[in-house]
Amino acid sequence: MKKNNSGKLKIIPLGGLEQIGMNITAFEYEDSIVVVDCGLAFPEDDMLGIDLVIPDVTYLKENYDKIKGFVITHGHEDHIGALPYILKEINVPIYATKLTIGLIENKLKEHNLLRTTKRKTIKHGQSINLGCFRIEFIKTNHSIADASALAIYSPAGVVVHTGDFKVDYTPVFGDAIDLQRFAEIGKKGVLALMCDSTNAERKGFTMSERTVGKTFDNLFAEHKNTRIIIATFASNVDRVQQIINSAYKYGRKVVVEGRSMVNVISTAAELGYLDIPENTLIDIDMMKNYPDEQMVLITTGSQGESMAALSRMATNIHKKVSIKPGDTIIFSSNPIPGNEKAVSKVINELSAKGADVIFQDVHVSGHACQEEIKLIYSLVKPQYAIPVHGEYRHLKAQAGLAESLGIPKENIFIMSSGDVMELNAESAEITGKVHTGAILVDGLGVGDVGNIVLRDRQHLAEDGIMIVVLTLERYTNQLLAGPDIVSRGFVYVRESEDLMGQAKSVVEDAIDSCLDRRISDWGKMKAAIKDSLGEFLWKRTKRKPMILPIIMEA
Numbered sequence: 117m118k119k120n121n122s123g124k125l126k127i128i129p130l131g132g133l134e135q136i137g138m139n140i141t142a143f144e145y146e147d148s149i150v151v152v153d154c155g156l157a158f159p160e161d162d163m164l165g166i167d168l169v170i171p172d173v174t175y176l177k178e179n180y181d182k183i184k185g186f187v188i189t190h191g192h193e194d195h196i197g198a199l200p201y202i203l204k205e206i207n208v209p210i211y212a213t214k215l216t217i218g219l220i221e222n223k224l225k226e227h228n229l230l231r232t233t234k235r236k237t238i239k240h241g242q243s244i245n246l247g248c249f250r251i252e253f254i255k256t257n258h259s260i261a262d263a264s265a266l267a268i269y270s271p272a273g274v275v276v277h278t279g280d281f282k283v284d285y286t287p288v289f290g291d292a293i294d295l296q297r298f299a300e301i302g303k304k305g306v307l308a309l310m311c312d313s314t315n316a317e318r319k320g321f322t323m324s325e326r327t328v329g330k331t332f333d334n335l336f337a338e339h340k341n342t343r344i345i346i347a348t349f350a351s352n353v354d355r356v357q358q359i360i361n362s363a364y365k366y367g368r369k370v371v372v373e374g375r376s377m378v379n380v381i382s383t384a385a386e387l388g389y390l391d392i393p394e395n396t397l398i399d400i401d402m403m404k405n406y407p408d409e410q411m412v413l414i415t416t417g418s419q420g421e422s423m424a425a426l427s428r429m430a431t432n433i434h435k436k437v438s439i440k441p442g443d444t445i446i447f448s449s450n451p452i453p454g455n456e457k458a459v460s461k462v463i464n465e466l467s468a469k470g471a472d473v474i475f476q477d478v479h480v481s482g483h484a485c486q487e488e489i490k491l492i493y494s495l496v497k498p499q500y501a502i503p504v505h506g507e508y509r510h511l512k513a514q515a516g517l518a519e520s521l522g523i524p525k526e527n528i529f530i531m532s533s534g535d536v537m538e539l540n541a542e543s544a545e546i547t548g549k550v551h552t553g554a555i556l557v558d559g560l561g562v563g564d565v566g567n568i569v570l571r572d573r574q575h576l577a578e579d580g581i582m583i584v585v586l587t588l589e590r591y592t593n594q595l596l597a598g599p600d601i602v603s604r605g606f607v608y609v610r611e612s613e614d615l616m617g618q619a620k621s622v623v624e625d626a627i628d629s630c631l632d633r634r635i636s637d638w639g640k641m642k643a644a645i646k647d648s649l650g651e652f653l654w655k656r657t658k659r660k661p662m663i664l665p666i667i668m669e670a
Contacts, residue, residue, distance in 0.1 A: 124538040125272035125307070127502065130552050131155070131171035133533050135507060136314065136452065137194040138554070140171050141277075145270045148247025149182040151208075152266060152277055153189055156197030157554070160454070165558055165573060170198035172553035176206050184246035188212035189279030190263035191219035192351055200227035201555075201562055209234035211244055213253065215262035215353075218383045240264060240294065254301075255294040257284035259325070259482025260351045261389045265298070272540040273307030276496050280312050280505060282322045282481065283488040288329070288354035289389060295495060302496040308539060309498035313506035314483035316513035321487045323480040328448065329358035331478055336366045339444040342472070343408035344368070345437075347418035347426045348448040350376035352482075353384045355448055356414055360392055363412045369398045373437065374416030374425040400436050413437065418449035420458025430465035441470025448478045453507070486517060493521050500544050501528045502537070572662070580605030581662045582653075584623055584645055590669045593636050597670075599623045599645075606661040615656060622652045638667050 125145050132139030137157030143150045159166040176183060185208050188196055196216070200223045210220060210233065217237045224230045238244060240255040250269040257263065258280045268275040276298070285292050315322065336344065348355050356372075363370045372381055384390045403411060417426025426445075428434040439445075445466050451459040466473050484492070493501070501523050503514035511530045518528050529544065531537060534552035538545060555562060556570075586598030601619055626648040630641050642665040649663055 123271050124540050125270045125275070127275070127308070127310075127531075127537045127539070128175065128550060129504070129531055129533050129535065130173060130175060130550075131157075131533050131554075132194075132505060133511065133531055136505070138169060138171050138198070139195050139505060140173070140198070141310075141504070142176065143249065143268055143270070143275070144179075144182070145248050145272065147182050148184055148249055149176070149179055150184055150246050150249050150251065150268070151176065151186050152268075153195040153279075154186055154197075154199045154202055155192070155194040156557075157194065159556070162574065163556060163570060166556045166570075167559065168197065168557045169554045170201050170557060170562070172551065172555050173202055173206065175550040175552070176202075180206060182247075183208050184249070185209045185211055187244075187246075187251050187266060188216050188220065189266065189277070190258055191216040191260055192280065195280070196220050196223065200224060200229055201557065203229055203233055207232060209236060211236050211238050211246075211251070213238060213240065213262040213264055215260070215384060215387055215389050216264075218387050219351075219380065222379055222383060241297070254297050255291060256281035257287050257293050257325075257482075258282060259349065259354070261289050261353055261384070267301050273499075274301065274305070275308045275310065276301060276306055276498065277310045277504075278312050278484075278492060280314070280483060281488075281492075282484045283491060284322075284324050284326075286324045286326045288325050288357055295491070298492060298495040302498075306496050306498045307541065308500040308502055308544070309493065309496050310502045310504045311489060311492055311514060312483055313489075313503045313510040313514040315481055315485045316489060316503070316506065316510050316517060318481075318485040319487075320485050322483065322485045325354050325358075325480060328355060328478060328480055329361065332358055332362040332446075333365070335444070335446060335474065335478070336362045336368075339472075340366070341409045342442050342444045343411045343413070343440070344444045344446065345413040345415060345426070345429075345439075345471075346446045346448055347415050348479075349418060350374060350380045350416050352449075353380065353389050356381060356384075357390055359412065359414055359448075360390070360396060364393045364396050368410050368412045369402075369406055370396050370412045370414060371398055371400050371403055372414050373400055377414065377416045377425075403436070408440075408443075417462070418447055418459075419452055419455045420460075420462045422458070427462050430462050430469070439466060439469040439471050443469075443471040445471045445473045446478050447473070447475035450479050450481070489514060489517055490521060493518060493523075498523070499527060499541070500539060502531060503528075504531075575660075575662050576605065579659050579661045580607075581664065582606055582619075582649070584649065584663065584665045585668070586623075586627065586665075587668045587670050593631060595624075595627060595631075599627065603661070606659065607657070618656075619649060619652060622648055641665070641667065 128142040130140045139153045139155040141152045157169040243252040252267040254265040266277045415425040417424030501518035503511040515528045536548040538547045583602040585600045587596045626644045645665040646663045
């Protein structure tokens with residue numbers, strides 16, 4: 117591929133910076149665009165009732181004819197979760213490794229997109245040509261099998277994108293990370309490195325996934341006489357493998373519970389990423405045929421999500437499993453930043469039921485700590501450093517590491533979603549911004565709940581609502597019935613009869629004054645009711661419920 121010195125490569129992150137989740141980045145050179153990853157984020161506390169958040173891909177829609185495909189690094193929700201929503205608008209082929217494609221196909225099936233979506237399974241070490249790009253998949257380790265880094269060859273130079281990675285010399289499944297390939301690419305000269313920053317604040321190395329297996333073995337040996345329930349991430353297939361190994365060794369049967377967990381495990385087992393000894397896995401309905409000390413439950417809900425299996429068990433609303441005193445419950449995960457409260461609530465609920473809850477040392481991260489990040493920088497030797505995947509503080513921590521390794525400060529870029537960076541061997545700079553944002557998914561509605569609806573939900577949640585209903589006679593505008601006031605989430609009506617009585621007379625006064633002034637426009641009448649009732653309630657209660665006047669005519 118000949119170097120074209122005048123041309124510049126554009127790198128445009130459309131999500132995934134500023135937060136953990138919703139990773140999606142466009143690489144553009146002249147008339148070719150390749151999109152790396154297409155993930156979702158989970159809603160924040162103030163997004164009431166929202167199920168998921170997907171990136172706003174207006175920029176991709178505007179440049180649809182340039183897009184050559186989606187290249188996916190690995191099968192986690194924050195990298196593949198938005199695909200079914202975005203493919204409906206941008207139908208281009210998907211390239212990924214075997215397990216990743218398997219997990220994506222599960223999603224496409226749910227959304228009836230299997231027939232219309234082209235997908236191609238790529239092996240590590242293989243390259244694909246997309247427009248004027250060549251993309252090479254490089255083997256890495258992560259908390260899900262088949263993770264890849266990408267070497268993106270463009271006429272302006274090579275960009276190495278690590279994807280989510282750690283360096284695991286003794287992985288549970290498959291080979292260790294292909295450090296040799298990183299070094300070979302580094303020798304030839306790398307324009308920029310985009311490296312995972314999730315654990316950039318943590319010193320040292322991330323432990324091997326295998327160390328968790330030893331911990332499980334010890335726990336199974338210690339708790340021979342109790343039922344064991346283990347909560348972990350649905351997608352951590354290697355973790356599940358190690359639990360199954362320990363269960364088999366100690367003669368226990370395994371039940372898998374939680375929809376996402378069952379999905380991932382059946383896909384992984386079908387594709388040969390899980391080795392399950394015969395007669396080890398049993399259906400949840402068979403559980404009653406075995407004594408507690410022969411049972412292991414692997415379940416979702418390690419993040420305290422209210423609808424996940426473990427939380428339902430903790431609050432007694434799980435149809436098939438109830439927690440008993442003496443159960444041993446193991447949290448095999450760390451709380452994701454922001455979920456600490458929810459997790460500790462579930463731990464308290466489980467402990468109150470007499471269960472023995474264990475959450476120390478039963479987890480290792482899937483992301484590189486400082487020493488591994490330094491190792492990748494030393495092998496790849498990039499001209500420019502662009503930290504990715506993390507909140508601002510994580511990106512900043514990695515920028516510090518890059519600088520300590522001798523990359524000049526002016527060659528390190530902390531980008532924000534929407535920034536357009538243009539680079540070649542001569543220069544790199546942020547030259548503009550494109551529209552990005554979050555689109556909220558609530559039930560089947562995609563993007564129909566925006567800021568205004570959320571503001572209303574917040575208002576309703578904080579102050580409640582009062583509905584004023586009245587009937588006017590057509591033409592004469594005489595008050596025939598009402599005003600009746602219905603209150604929800606504002607005050608308990610039975611105990612506030614005098615407040616409601618006064619509110620009613622305030623509304624009557626407002627209507628009378630409108631009719632006296634011969635105002636027959638309903639909009640103006642509604643505004644007058646809102647204003648006078650709002651002012652009265654604020655004076656009396658210092659609260660501002662939402663007020664909805666409804667006028668009917670007879």
